[in-house]
Amino acid sequence: MSTSSNASDFLVVIPARLGSTRLPKKPLADIAGKPMVIRVAERALQSKAQGVVVATDSSEIQAVCDEHRIECLLTSADHPTGTDRIAEVAQLLKLPDSALIVNVQGDEPLIPPELINEVAQTLANNHHCAISTIATPITHSTDITNPNVVKVVLNRTNEALYFSRAPIPFVRDASQTDTVTHLRHLGIYAYRADFLQAYTRLEPAPPEQAEALEQLRALWNGYRIAVHTTLNAPPAGVDTLEDLERVRQTFINP
Helix, strand or coil: CCCCCCCCCEEEEEEECCCCCCCCCHHHCEECCEEHHHHHHHHHHCCCCCEEEEEECCHHHHHHHHHCCCCEEECCCCCCCHHHHHHHHHHHCCCCCCCEEEECCCCCCCCCHHHHHHHHHHHHHCCCCCEEEEEEECCCHHHHHCCCCCEEEECCCCEEEEEECCCCCCCCCHHHHHHCCCEEEEEEEEEEHHHHHHHCCCCCCHHHHHHCCCHHHHHHCCCCEEEEECCCCCCCCCCCHHHHHHHHHHHHCC
8 A cells, every 4th residue: 555755855876886898987988078977967966856976986986976066975896786885875874764765877868857756756655665666568579578678577556576587477378468568677776775774684585696686685585666667668778889879869969
């Protein structure tokens, strides 16, 4: 059962590592005169967040943030996941247990500010959930079987039952294909600060290791994830040089 609540007092944290196998120094990649991590932060600043913080293990990224007057915290280089990095930020800032923190990926320079507001509001509305995230209906059948497109199945109260790279739900009877909506999971999350501290103490879960999806650690340990479904899917993030060129063109020719 969800109840309406104001989520205007949330913090956006943007984890940004310098290391990237497919696109070296990705957060510093130039997009129309500004590094990508700055473009992401500027988008986040257009949301209703009370603050935006970049969390990095790189003094180069910290220097760029200082230059553009974006708040940045230097965190440990040993964090296995972005979630662990955000948990350190919550500790450094001494955030109360009830604080809401939105994780915006550092390679999403086109993320709509409304999406950030929606994921925060979803968690504020669902007090029994530790996490919220976003999904959108899949419109191309090839995405259903694409392992790089993460799918999510919800229960009747719009909480996540499972996330998978496999085509879930599997449609056994072809005649039902048109009656089933497959949902694509979008990698934006809101957390409660007390959950972040608990997460760092949880062991990796077998399904998490099998699927390489860290949100399964939360489900495995009984935490509930509220999911907001939107029809307005954001543009794809930047994983490759081709993605970077596409985003650059968007800023040059809006």
